[in-house]
Amino acid sequence: MIWDKKHETMPNDDLRALQSQRLKDVVSRVYNNVPFYKKKMDELGVKPEDIKSIDDIVKLPFTTKEDMREVFPYGLLATEMENIVEIHTSSGTTGKPVVDAYTQGDIDVWSEVMARTMSMGDVGKNDIVQNAYGYGLFTGGLGVHYGARKIGANIIPISGGNTKRQLKVLQDFKSTVMTCTPSYCLYLAEYARENGIDFKDLPVRVGFFGAEPWSENMRKEIEAKLHLKAYDIYGLTEIIGPGVAAECEHQNGLHIFEDHFYPEIINPETGEQLKDGEKGELVITTLTKEGTPILRYRIRDITFLMPEACKCGRSFRRMHRLMGRTDDMLIIRGVNVFPSQIEQILFRMEGIEPHYQLVVSRDGQLDSLEVQVEMNERIFSDEIKKLEEMEKAIAKEIAYELAVHATVKLVEPKSIARSEGKAKRVIDNRNI
Ligand code: DLL
Numbered sequence: 001m002i003w004d005k006k007h008e009t010m011p012n013d014d015l016r017a018l019q020s021q022r023l024k025d026v027v028s029r030v031y032n033n034v035p036f037y038k039k040k041m042d043e044l045g046v047k048p049e050d051i052k053s054i055d056d057i058v059k060l061p062f063t064t065k066e067d068m069r070e071v072f073p074y075g076l077l078a079t080e081m082e083n084i085v086e087i088h089t090s091s092g093t094t095g096k097p098v099v100d101a102y103t104q105g106d107i108d109v110w111s112e113v114m115a116r117t118m119s120m121g122d123v124g125k126n127d128i129v130q131n132a133y134g135y136g137l138f139t140g141g142l143g144v145h146y147g148a149r150k151i152g153a154n155i156i157p158i159s160g161g162n163t164k165r166q167l168k169v170l171q172d173f174k175s176t177v178m179t180c181t182p183s184y185c186l187y188l189a190e191y192a193r194e195n196g197i198d199f200k201d202l203p204v205r206v207g208f209f210g211a212e213p214w215s216e217n218m219r220k221e222i223e224a225k226l227h228l229k230a231y232d233i234y235g236l237t238e239i240i241g242p243g244v245a246a247e248c249e250h251q252n253g254l255h256i257f258e259d260h261f262y263p264e265i266i267n268p269e270t271g272e273q274l275k276d277g278e279k280g281e282l283v284i285t286t287l288t289k290e291g292t293p294i295l296r297y298r299i300r301d302i303t304f305l306m307p308e309a310c311k312c313g314r315s316f317r318r319m320h321r322l323m324g325r326t327d328d329m330l331i332i333r334g335v336n337v338f339p340s341q342i343e344q345i346l347f348r349m350e351g352i353e354p355h356y357q358l359v360v361s362r363d364g365q366l367d368s369l370e371v372q373v374e375m376n377e378r379i380f381s382d383e384i385k386k387l388e389e390m391e392k393a394i395a396k397e398i399a400y401e402l403a404v405h406a407t408v409k410l411v412e413p414k415s416i417a418r419s420e421g422k423a424k425r426v427i428d429n430r431n432i
Contacts, residue, residue, distance in 0.1 A: 003119035003151075004112065007259050008314045015315060019262055020053040022287035027051045027060065030293055033078040036071050037061075037295065054262065057285060058273050062296045068238065069096040076292040077101060084291055089137045090237040090336060098238050100139070101291040106240070107146065109288055113243035113257045114147020120248045120255075121206040121231050123177055125152040130169060130204070132180035132188075133211070134160040134334070139241025140211055144179045147243065153177070160184065160334075163191045170202055178207040181334045182214040182222060182230075187365035189225040199226045208233045210242060212331040213322055215432050219251075232321055238297055239284050245319055253306045253318030260288045263319065264296070265305055268326045276307040281326050282319065300326045328426060330360060332367045335404045339425045342371060342406075345397050351379035351390065355416045362430040369406040371398070374413050 002008050010018070028048040030037040040061040041047070050059055068076065076099075077084070085104050089097035102110070123129065129148045133140030141159055148155040158169055160180065166188060169175065178185065185207060192199060204226065210233040222230045234254050235244035244261050245254035256263045261284050265274045268281040282299045302325060306318040330337045339358055346352055353374040361368050371394070379387070391408040398406045417424070 001119045001122050001124070002312075002314065003116040008116065008255075008316060010259070010315055012315060015259065016054055018259055019287060022259075023054050023057060023262065023285065024048070024051050026285070026287055026289070026293050027295070029078050030295065034076060034293075036067070036075050057262065057264065057296065060285075060295050062271065062283065062298050063294050064298050065098060065238075065300075068098040072096045073099050074101070076294070078293050079103060079290055086142075087137075088139045088142070088237055088241060097137075099292065100237050100240065103290040105288075105290045109260055110143060110240050110243055111146040111150040113240070113260060114143050115150035116257060117231075117233055117243055117246040118144075118147050118151060118153075118177070118208060120246050121177070121208065121229060122249075123148070123151055123153055123206065127151075127153040127177050128173055128175045129153050129155045129177040129179060130166070130173070130175035131155055131157055132160050132166055132178065132184065133242075138334075139235070139237050140179075140181075140334070143235070143241040143243055144208070148177075163188060167192055167195070167197055170204060171197070174203050176203050176205055178204050178226070178228065180207075180209065181211050182209040182218055183212060183333065183362070183365055183367060185209060185222055185226065185230075186218070189222070190365050193225075199228075202227075204228050207231065208246075210234050211334050213324075213432055216321075218432060234319075234322070236299060238294060238299075239286060240289070244284065248310060248312040248314060250311055252310070253320055255310070255312075255314050255316040255318050256305075258316050260286065262287055263305060263317070265303070266298075268300075268302075274304075276305045276317065279304040279323065300329065302326060330358070330426065330428070332360060332369050332404050335402065337369075337402055337404055341402055342398060343425075345401060346371075346373055346394065349390070349394055349397075351376055353413060355414075355418075356425070357416050358426045360426065360428045360430055362432075367430065369404060371395075371406050371408045372411050372416060373408065374416055375410045377413055379410075380413055 031048045046059050083103045084101045086102045088100045131144045135141030206229050208231050219230050231247045233246045235242035245256040247254050264283040265280040266283050274280045282301045283296050285296050286293045302323045303319045353376050356373040359370040387410050394408040
């Protein structure tokens with residue numbers, strides 16, 4: 001079902017006109033209200049009057065994650081604080097996460113785009129949505145929540161984890177829609193099988209999965225094991241959370257809600273804009289956001305745009321399911337982790353050498369992270385008990401700062417392979 005026919009099936013020319021108008025509005029808003037953008041535009045010699053149509057977007061500066069961290073926490077606000085009603089941040093509990101501050105208008109847009117997302121799977125007032133994305137600063141929980149409320153479905157805000165209870169709730173409340181990360185969904189299936197529960201006997205018929213990379217093979221497995229239709233949904237904190245793009249019933253690329261989020265693909269080396277169909281880095285400009293609008297955000301996700309009309313009748317372009325990243329960000333059980341964040345923690349610990357490796361595996365259905373780090377000669381001779389305490393202390397720091405569980409293993413000095421070029425810090429054994 002198409003939630004918002006007027007916008008989602010808009011003829012291309014009308015859409016371009018709307019995008020052009022909205023781009024002009026947002027550019028003048030940030031130029032006049034956000035010193036960070038005024039400075040960036042002045043440095044490039046661009047004035048709001050230079051933006052006459054959506055094609056002029058290439059004149060505008062890019063925004064990066066580093067920029068966002070520099071202006072933490074409120075440097076991108078384009079409105080008065082009294083208009084902000086909610087904030088979310090990217091994962092990571094301390095350090096400098098990226099911040100998204102929403103006005104009521106932004107929450108309304110978020111509810112709309114999430115209603116569009118869930119309507120792709122025909123979710124309606126009679127559906128019971130079991131929302132196992134985490135509630136809290138992470139955008140997954142509340143994003144789905146707002147969308148389901150907008151549709152008028154019955155939402156069960158169970159949040160993530162507690163697998164036994166998830167299954168009990170699926171059985172007791174007869175949930176028809178499941179929302180969680182794809183890896184958790186497979187874990188749920190495995191747990192159900194081990195406990196003699198067959199998804200064939202449950203009414204759940206559709207699921208919306210995202211927040212981490214997954215593949216066509218994983219989709220097939222999920223659909224077969226849970227007896228539901230699995231939709232890929234995409235988004236990120238900096239732009240709005242989930243609700244940036246979603247698959248329709250044809251499951252062939254994700255329609256980008258481009259009346260609100262304007263996509264470009266660029267060459268990550270040169271920053272040059274690429275044509276539809278060419279693979280590169282996804283860049284998005286928020287066209288309607290009021291709290292923290294963003295110009296040309298370099299997301300670091302790799303994909304390409306599919307301009308061909310889709311059989312569903314929506315005119316929004318699709319992006320291919322994500323094909324990787326241009327940086328080394330790992331997503332472990334839905335939490336975004338940069339190896340450099342772990343490195344910073346290791347380097348402040350006593351008795352540690354600057355040689356480490358992160359080994360990511362998928363045991364069964366869930367990700368696990370092992371941090372192997374060399375100890376120096378001095379502590380190498382310590383008793384095992386002391387070393388174990390130290391491993392625990394490092395794991396605790398990692399859990400505290402990055403909100404991710406890691407097993408830490410102190411290894412002998414000089415035991416981690418040295419590299420002649422770039423050090424190989426990450427061994428990702430997950431076969432997604
Ligand atoms: O993961 C928002 C979200 C919540 C999306 C629930 C979908 C469902 P962040 O924590 O800021 O936001 O992480 C954003 O996660 O740049 C991608 O690298 C990755 N990602 C998100 N959706 C997908 C997907 C949320 N469908 C980062 N496929 C993004 C692959 C995804 N990767």
